[in-house]
Amino acid sequence: MFKDEEEKLEKWKEEIEKVGVLETELEGAIRQGLQRAQHAKRVKKRPVVKRGVWTAVVAVILLLALVTSVRVSTTFAGAVASLPGMEGLVELIRYDKGIAAAIDNDDFQRLHLSAEKDGVTLTLEGVIADEKEMVLFYTVKGEKSDEILFMNGTPELINNNGKNVAVDVLAGVTLDERKSTERAAYQSVRIDNAIDETMFTLKAKMESKFRSIDYEIPFSLEKKRKPAEKYPIHQTVVIEGQEITFQYVEMATLRVGIHFQINPSNTKEILSFDDFKLVDNKGKKWTSINENGIGYGIRSEGENQVMYLPINYFNQPKELYMEFTKLQALDKDETHVLVDMDKQIILEQPSDGRFKEVGIMGNHLRFLFESGTELHTSVFSGEVEIVESGEIIDPVTNGMRVLDERHLETSVELPPGTIKGVMKLDIASYPQWIREDVRIRIK
Template sequence: MHEEEAREARIDGALTDRIDLAIRAGIRDGRQAKTRARRRTARRWSIGAAAVLLIASCLVSIRVSPAFAAMLREVPGFAAFIDRVQQSNYDRSLSLAADNDYAQPVGLSDEHDGMKLTVEGILADDGRLVVYFDVRGEGAEDALRIGWPTVTDLQGKTLEAGIQSGTPGEYEKDGRKTGIYQGMVDVQMGTGVALPDEAVFKVRLGKESSVNAPRNDGGSLPPVALDTDPEFTVRFKIDHSRFEGLKQQIAMNQSITVAGQTVTFEKAEISPLRIALYMSYPEGNEMQIFNAGDIQLVDDQGNAWKWTGGTGERNRPIQYFESSYFKQPRELYVEGSWFTALDAKSRKVVIDTKEKRILKAPDDKIMLANVVNGPSYTTLTIGIMGTRTDDNRGYALFGWDGFTDGAGKLHRFSENKADTVGSWRSTNDGVTLQEAYYYLANEDYPQPLTFDVYEYPAYIVEPYRVRIR
């Protein structure tokens, strides 16, 4: 390990010396440029060589010594990306990957209508793509609307993946202070779905003329871009040679029992940017298990690798965690103490939207906070209280399938607003309140309306520890 670090230090040092010499030569030659036209051409080449050498070194590697990293920060366009990756506390996998040559600078932009989108760079492995971008207007005082970003292939098809990003409201909050709206999109590819060689990042942007109008319940909806706002696109390449053949697969096939329900851990896949844990809940379980609660990975040194998300089918979930790939611990365990689950008879919520009250729910953790009839759709705001203090998950509650009216007819959520949007805030006494928003087309529905529960904060508790390797 020490020899490898010493070798890298020698390489970085030698490269730094070469760059310093080239830059000094360019400066020296520039001072003498007035004397000889013939030599002026050669000296321009020297300055160009310094710039090319800097750019080439950036494209090859982001793992650098502190001295060389400081020099990279002087190169326009790369500093923000390097800092954002190496200082990220969102997911240790990203900073560890960047420290080990996995950052891929992009630096491409799309600029029009007085706004500019730049994809700064990406991190990628065989199952995950993380895109860093920023948005800015013509001036630091410009307030912008930012839509939900998407990532597609070159044919315009959205990648078969779970795509997660910060809310537009988060971008807007920081952007009003700095004039630069920074964002990150995390793409978790589906099982067996490969990343393309090239992808397209898309987002709609618009200019705000005033502060968002408050909701009737006193909150403030995020400043989401309108469908009529212009779309910005950046096409970028993904270098597969950085991660080909690096994924490690470990068979587990171990089961535990929690409150009489069986949970099976089938296998783990360890890649540079994530660890994927494949689980299953047998059909014979009396309860529907929703989430794995406080699940995490712990290595033999006591380091915890946190849960970062999940995909998969209802009874065959795939949980994702920060990756220990570059640490290579001798032992690795999956640990936790609780799951969320409900039995069949409790998995429905019945609401009378005309009377504005809940008629049936699994328990008293949810309430109908508001029903707002708008010009195009009706917004239901469902409040969620009483979650565990260590439960940091956002609950979609009803999912996206729709609802059944009092006559038994199935309806989809409004096409204009098909997504569930949630928010979190704390009350004065420190209690966490979540809100989930659902959008119904304006129709005269026979009452009451019945919603199937997709996930819910009802807990079953049993500590467990299962060895991965």
């Protein structure tokens, strides 16, 4: 069957090359990249196969062809476009309400601090910071003609006491701007309550398929950061027997965080809130988990979970409610796929049997998956286990392509030489839902 599907994929590829990027493909790539830390998994301490340099940040490349003809304010456009090589970010950043509103309200601080190494100059162009997050705007100059360097993983933000206050990457978004000699990008990093600190050193690793370069750039914050506003909730909801307690909502300048606990006694694992949104008293949407394809998924903070959404902090409704109607969920004993890659057969999968075939192409595990049009993100996003040795492999990329109205190809690219034996893949997105109309007042 894969020969037939390969012909379909080739036609699909040709169509993409003609028009740029399909919206469903782009949305899936963005959400996959932003949701790599979707939820806590039970992980045993095992040997780890180090990730390849072409990491999951590739999944959040945004091409300019798909973000045109939307107006932005003159303050926003002027502040960003005045930076060398950053003009394209006017169209890119306006998809993020928090960043656009912060720039409009003069929270952007110009830096233009550079470090050069191995013929490549990394320039920290500016920063926006609040109590919970820093957004680092940067340009890269001097790349080879056949490479793109990305800021890999979570950069370090070292304070005066030598402590790294960077906790996690909320988003690593880049613009492949081939029209100029400088490429602009930004990295949004969650920080550990560094609101009173002003002096930092950025330690960043820039990587491509060909090399890795380490940079250090000291910088100071001049603009006063706004403290987050906390709204207690303490309300438990039950959806088809699955219990979730919403604890509080935290409003920072750039993001809103929905903090909650999932009852460990639940029989299902919650994968995602597909239609989660914040609305005013009239039901008008203020922001949502799928806002323009940008959603921050479920992230673990100790025993608690938090879901981040982009907001316009400076234009909040007087009354605010959270609403959702469905959650992706799987029985806890069905949250993985087990495959024998020597025989190329599927040994275990969810009971509805949506995985039809498994195959190998180069360094890719490829699955024929029955889904229809309901799924918009890669089925897999986490580590892969080689069962016999217990090795944990960090995928290079995860992908998904539509084959027809009923079938997808979902794939996992792994480092060379690691596809072998019986392998276990954890499922991060799946077309099974539990449903309940939920509406909770925040303020």
